[in-house]
Amino acid sequence: MYLWLLAVGLTLAFGVLGVLNFAHGSLFMLGAYAAFTFYGKIGLNFWLSISLSLVSVGIIGAILERFFLRHIYRLDLPYQLILTFGFILIFDDLVKMIWGGVAMIPPMPSFFEGNLFILGRVFPFYNIFIIFAGVAVAFVLWLILEKTWWGRMIRASASDREMASAIGINIPFLFTSVFVFAAMLAALGGALGTPVRVVAPGIGTAMIVQAFVITVIGGLGNLKGAFVGALIVGILTSFGILLFPVFELFIIFVVMAIVLMVKPEGLFGK
Amino acid sequence: MAELLRTEKLRKYFGMVGAADNIDLQIKEGVLTSIIGPNGAGKTTLINLLTGNILPDSGKVFFNNEEITHLPTHKRVKKGICRSFQIMNIFPKLSVFENLQIPTFSLLNQSLSFFKPVRRHTDVNERVEKLVNEIGLADKKDHPAGTLSHGDQRLLEIALAMAPEPKLLFLDEPTAGMNPVERVKVLENIRRLSGEKKSTFVIVEHDMDIVFSLSDRIVVLHRGQILADGKPDEIKQNEDVRKVYLGEEILWEKV
Amino acid sequence: MKLKIFLLIVLILFLLLLPAFVGKYILYMSIHILILSVFALGFNLLLGYTGLLSFGQAGFFAVGAYASAKILLIVPSLLLGVTAGVVVGGIAALILGYLCVRHTRIYFSMLTLCFGMMIYSLAWKWRDVTGGDDGLVGIPRAPFEIPGIFSINMSPMGNYYYFVLVVSLIAIFVLYRIVNSPFGLTLKGIRDSENRVAFAGISIRNCRLLSFTIAGLYAGLAGSLLPPLENTVTPPIAHWTTSAEPVLVTLLGGIHTFSGPIAGAVLFYIIKDFIVRFTQYWLIWFGSIVVLLVLVFRGGVVIFFTERIWPLLKRMEG
Numbered sequence: 001m002y003l004w005l006l007a008v009g010l011t012l013a014f015g016v017l018g019v020l021n022f023a024h025g026s027l028f029m030l031g032a033y034a035a036f037t038f039y040g041k042i043g044l045n046f047w048l049s050i051s052l053s054l055v056s057v058g059i060i061g062a063i064l065e066r067f068f069l070r071h072i073y074r075l076d077l078p079y080q081l082i083l084t085f086g087f088i089l090i091f092d093d094l095v096k097m098i099w100g101g102v103a104m105i106p107p108m109p110s111f112f113e114g115n116l117f118i119l120g121r122v123f124p125f126y127n128i129f130i131i132f133a134g135v136a137v138a139f140v141l142w143l144i145l146e147k148t149w150w151g152r153m154i155r156a157s158a159s160d161r162e163m164a165s166a167i168g169i170n171i172p173f174l175f176t177s178v179f180v181f182a183a184m185l186a187a188l189g190g191a192l193g194t195p196v197r198v199v200a201p202g203i204g205t206a207m208i209v210q211a212f213v214i215t216v217i218g219g220l221g222n223l224k225g226a227f228v229g230a231l232i233v234g235i236l237t238s239f240g241i242l243l244f245p246v247f248e249l250f251i252i253f254v255v256m257a258i259v260l261m262v263k264p265e266g267l268f269g270k
Numbered sequence: 271m272a273e274l275l276r277t278e279k280l281r282k283y284f285g286m287v288g289a290a291d292n293i294d295l296q297i298k299e300g301v302l303t304s305i306i307g308p309n310g311a312g313k314t315t316l317i318n319l320l321t322g323n324i325l326p327d328s329g330k331v332f333f334n335n336e337e338i339t340h341l342p343t344h345k346r347v348k349k350g351i352c353r354s355f356q357i358m359n360i361f362p363k364l365s366v367f368e369n370l371q372i373p374t375f376s377l378l379n380q381s382l383s384f385f386k387p388v389r390r391h392t393d394v395n396e397r398v399e400k401l402v403n404e405i406g407l408a409d410k411k412d413h414p415a416g417t418l419s420h421g422d423q424r425l426l427e428i429a430l431a432m433a434p435e436p437k438l439l440f441l442d443e444p445t446a447g448m449n450p451v452e453r454v455k456v457l458e459n460i461r462r463l464s465g466e467k468k469s470t471f472v473i474v475e476h477d478m479d480i481v482f483s484l485s486d487r488i489v490v491l492h493r494g495q496i497l498a499d500g501k502p503d504e505i506k507q508n509e510d511v512r513k514v515y516l517g518e519e520i521l522w523e524k525v
Numbered sequence: 526m527k528l529k530i531f532l533l534i535v536l537i538l539f540l541l542l543l544p545a546f547v548g549k550y551i552l553y554m555s556i557h558i559l560i561l562s563v564f565a566l567g568f569n570l571l572l573g574y575t576g577l578l579s580f581g582q583a584g585f586f587a588v589g590a591y592a593s594a595k596i597l598l599i600v601p602s603l604l605l606g607v608t609a610g611v612v613v614g615g616i617a618a619l620i621l622g623y624l625c626v627r628h629t630r631i632y633f634s635m636l637t638l639c640f641g642m643m644i645y646s647l648a649w650k651w652r653d654v655t656g657g658d659d660g661l662v663g664i665p666r667a668p669f670e671i672p673g674i675f676s677i678n679m680s681p682m683g684n685y686y687y688f689v690l691v692v693s694l695i696a697i698f699v700l701y702r703i704v705n706s707p708f709g710l711t712l713k714g715i716r717d718s719e720n721r722v723a724f725a726g727i728s729i730r731n732c733r734l735l736s737f738t739i740a741g742l743y744a745g746l747a748g749s750l751l752p753p754l755e756n757t758v759t760p761p762i763a764h765w766t767t768s769a770e771p772v773l774v775t776l777l778g779g780i781h782t783f784s785g786p787i788a789g790a791v792l793f794y795i796i797k798d799f800i801v802r803f804t805q806y807w808l809i810w811f812g813s814i815v816v817l818l819v820l821v822f823r824g825g826v827v828i829f830f831t832e833r834i835w836p837l838l839k840r841m842e843g
Contacts, residue, residue, distance in 0.1 A: 361717040364717060372722065373725035383708060387702065388706060388709075
């Protein structure tokens with residue numbers, strides 16, 4: 001589920017801005033650290049922590065876009081990937097500097113502790129919450145894109161940037177806002193993940209490749225695809241662990257390779 | 271005269287637009303053919319179909335009686351079909367000489383040879399020297415192609431198309447954007463080379479002067495179909511052709 | 526031109542005489558620089574000359590390393606180990622390349638990333654063959670020998686340095702010839718104007734495949750030189766972050782020049798070594814340098830030098 005949020009942010013950034021952001025995983029990680037700091041260290045309310053972490057990462061995203069990404073839109077792919085890779089390095093170390101390199105385990109908010117018994121299986125309460133949260137976010141996302149004026153602008157720009165700018169859409173502002181939104185999605189993923197996952201440097205990097213897999217399978221720039229892609233990857237991972245415990249990672253990449261070779265635009269791509 | 275190229279009911283639709291609509295065309299060896307028609311008639315599409323840039327929806331293309339309908343571009347070049355582009359397709363960062371070396375190496379099947387340095391390949395270099403002199407760019411042969419004047423770049427474009435020594439050469443608006451002096455130069459070159467009978471030229475052109483002074487045969491395209499096909503005099507008299515060029519009456523009258 | 530040859534000879538002499546006046550640590554670092562140079566040079570054939578960005582080169586590097594390691598664990602012959610690494614790397618590149626080159630830029634890059642990570646997951650999980658996340662250990666720095674003719678002990682760092690140096694110089698020379706051959710010219714053509722190359726009668730796919738295979742051979746070679754140095758091989762060398770190394774290094778030195786990757790490799794290690802003395806957080810600095818490079822010095826250091834500084838120097842003397 002966190003993977004999905006990350007993937008959605010990634011695919012959104014690519015679809016509208018045309019930039020493949022390697023450092024998106026780092027934004028995820030920053031979201032996790034921020035939430036951990038607000039909630040675990042300072043002891044703020046859980047919901048408040050998440051909101052604050054969203055805001056802080058959003059600001060970082062804005063700075064990234066405004067001052068750095070803006071210059072590489074017209075550049076070739078290699079430069080984009082390399083620039084964003086540079087940021088991964090920076091953020092990884094930054095995180096080590098501020099919080100230390102040790103993996104930390106954040107506490108679980110008390111009202112989420114405990115498990116639910118469904119169909120004879122144990123489901124941690126939190127996981128159920130995550131699922132609902134995911135669905136809620138998906139719904140909100142859909143609402144925003146279909147119903148709001150901003151959403152419509154995004155969709156317009158995604159399909160034809162020049163035309164959009166010609167009819168007066170303020171592209172720079174739109175781009176910044178989209179990136180900030182994508183960053184916040186990633187941060188949300190990271191933040192929501194804190195109670196059940198370890199917070200450590202490099203968690204973003206570990207996930208970014210799988211996020212790539214999802215976006216490719218679903219189609220770069222396609223949100224519906226990202227959702228389906230995440231589902232597929234999730235299912236494959238679970239089955240993989242069951243059936244081929246050694247090779248579950250391998251299988252994901254095989255699927256990605258097959259999709260790339262057969263229908264590179266992804267399952268839902270144009 | 272041998273038949274070089276033949277199409278049978280060639281069709282290509284882009285959505286609802288018939289860029290090529292059941293075209294039956296024969297190109298005979300040694301006959302300099304011009305393809306004309308108003309904008310959007312499907313001239314470039316036809317060339318794309320014949321040279322392998324795009325594939326047809328249906329229909330067949332034969333070259334020397336061999337079917338090449340689905341053959342990829344580079345294989346068609348090896349068979350002897352080549353083209354120049356309307357939009358310049360030279361190698362801007364390489365020198366003029368290097369530009370022409372690339373197709374020449376391919377001609378001699380040495381493109382993948384990777385040990386001997388380029389300058390030691392005397393056979394290739396001799397041919398390129400000759401080509402550069404023929405086309406009149408000898409004094410600029412070491413300049414990066416991107417720095418040449420527009421007219422010279424067009425000359426290079428044509429030379430690049432000629433380098434593989436094709437039997438059938440399509441020139442897509444070879445004089446587009448040239449000034450009269452350059453235009454004459456290109457004309458002379460085409461006339462001479464056509465006279466040498468090494469390649470058969472098929473030219474897409476808008477400039478009626480060139481078309482009528484150069485061609486042995488003119489094919490008129492309109493909305494993806496062949497409207498008229500014959501010797502320049504016949505075409506001049508053709509009522510349908512005049513109708514189609516209605517807006518360009520003045521141009522027509524001049525001829 | 527004469528000046529260039531003179532400088533080159535001086536450089537080679539310097540490299541040959543190095544063990545005489547530096548300690549083991551610098552030799553160790555130099556070997557790493559040479560390995561990275563070979564790796565990056567092969568990579569740049571793909572990027573700078575053919576215009577393909579591969580994020581999976583670490584896969585071939587790892588394949589070369591593991592192959593070399595496995596051979597060395599059985600037969601302690603350096604020659605055999607390195608040869609195995611090169612061959613296996615090349616074959617892997619040929620097979621995977623065939624699947625990858627039919628696709629265009631961004632999908633190509635993603636596919637290479639994909640295959641690279643597949644190799645990584647194999648390295649990590651296939652305990653029986655690769656030792657899993659423990660990797661392979663106890664790899665001997667086998668002697669360089671041709672049975673019956675001679676055998677040179679490689680344990681002293683200096684000796685191994687010479688071996689790697691000679692191998693690297695040969696590899697560099699071969700690549701230089703390749704780049705200046707008709708094939709190299711064809712590649713430059715593909716980079717400049719793909720469409721036109723097809724109309725010259727050349728199969729672009731075959732060219733790309735050949736280029737990819739050569740890059741794989743070089744990656745395999747570089748990888749195979751690693752196990753004897755470190756005596757171990759572990760999965761991280763197959764991770765995409767390792768693939769990023771030749772990318773960075775080439776960018777640093779200059780994508781469009783032959784010596785760019787080498788200059789980049791040297792700079793990479795020097796900068797890293799320098800920064801590490803002051804702070805353990807060298808990645809931040811390195812990342813910042815990368816960002817700076819992309820935004821400002823897009824041609825890389827070598828271009829910056831040849832196009833800005835060299836003319837300045839010339840003007841100063843003349």
